Amino acid sequence: MSTAQKEKRRATVYRMVMPGHVCPYGIKTVDLLKRQGFAVEDRHLQTREEVDAFKAQHGVKTTPQTFIGGRRIGGYDDLRAHFGKATPDHGADATSYQPVVAIFSIALLLALAFSWYTFGSVLTIQAGEWFVGIAMVLLALQKLQDVRSFSTMFLNYDLLARRWVPYGYVYPFAEALAGLLMIAHALPIVSVPLSLFIGTVGAVSVFKAVYIERRELKCACVGGNSNVPLGFVSLTENLIMIAMGLWMGARVLGLIQL
Incomplete structure (x- = not known):
């Protein structure tokens, strides 16, 4: 595998890992990337100040956020959509049997x-x-x-x-x-x-x-x-x-x- 191909199979994840809270969607994001064959650079946001600064810098409202090849993919549901996987409908009017x-x-x-x-x-x-x-x-x-x-x-x-x-x-x-x-x-x-x-x-x-x-x-x-x-x-x-x-x-x- 060429260096360029290896870089394409690398992802960076920014997620909350605090003493009193570890974001479950961050854990699921890292797991999904690894199952898709990605090498993950797992970057922890360890304080509320770091989380707020990250959101302001990238203009996002939530974490985790995934970057692949320097391009921001988004949160966990966005990552699932990126890989062609079904995403849940979280709307208030969503129905399910x-x-x-x-x-x-x-x-x-x-x-x-x-x-x-x-x-x-x-x-x-x-x-x-x-x-x-x-x-x-x-x-x-x-x-x-x-x-x-x-x-x-x-x-x-x-x-x-x-x-x-x-x-x-x-x-x-x-x-x-x-x-x-x-x-x-x-x-x-x-x-x-x-x-x-x-x-x-x-x-x-x-x-x-x-x-x-x-x-x-x-x-x-x-x-x-x-x-x-x-x-x-x-x-x-x-x-x-x-x-x-x-x-x-x-x-x-x-x-x-x-």
């Missing part, structure tokens, strides 16, 4: 694990029942972290909460209770109507807001600070609760024999 995907994926894996331990197989009816119950509990847990924020976002579209505001505070507890009872196969006289009720009200509310009124809203399904868009996934979640309520009710009444 990632929280829902994570919750349902973990719920499914837990259900399969319980089924394997109990029955020696993952392909069981019980695994499906556990999946729905666990998903309901995990979703309720997200809401219960900040019930006030959840109830506020819930008022944007839920028809019952708009008529009776306390329903927004009750909902997460009702969802958790229904999920736990379904997992335990206990008190179906409570879990079945509860699941049918909250699922039906939720489905009607989402359908009206999204498909009739054509409103673009965020779903409170994973908490009041959610960026999950209200739509098909939210409607499906409620329909699954309805289906599970009907299924458990049919089992109790002896309409389904396993």
Whole structure:
């Protein structure tokens, strides 16, 4: 490799490394450059005065800052874009299904694990029942972290909460209770109507807001600070609760024999 080529594979990073704070994006920047095959000149800004002087000198608002071949690339997201990698959208209106995907994926894996331990197989009816119950509990847990924020976002579209505001505070507890009872196969006289009720009200509310009124809203399904868009996934979640309520009710009444 020629000297010129070697110089092109060198990068200089200015990042905050202070006694009380080490910038995590600075660490990620250095790691990304090394994984891309760059030799990194890692320059630490060790005091607030050094940080402020650096920002003023280069006309930037944040650190870390990366320079390659004498040209400033920018911060961590700019560096990812420079290498053709996906960059997160940090905008206040950015939406993502990632929280829902994570919750349902973990719920499914837990259900399969319980089924394997109990029955020696993952392909069981019980695994499906556990999946729905666990998903309901995990979703309720997200809401219960900040019930006030959840109830506020819930008022944007839920028809019952708009008529009776306390329903927004009750909902997460009702969802958790229904999920736990379904997992335990206990008190179906409570879990079945509860699941049918909250699922039906939720489905009607989402359908009206999204498909009739054509409103673009965020779903409170994973908490009041959610960026999950209200739509098909939210409607499906409620329909699954309805289906599970009907299924458990049919089992109790002896309409389904396993």
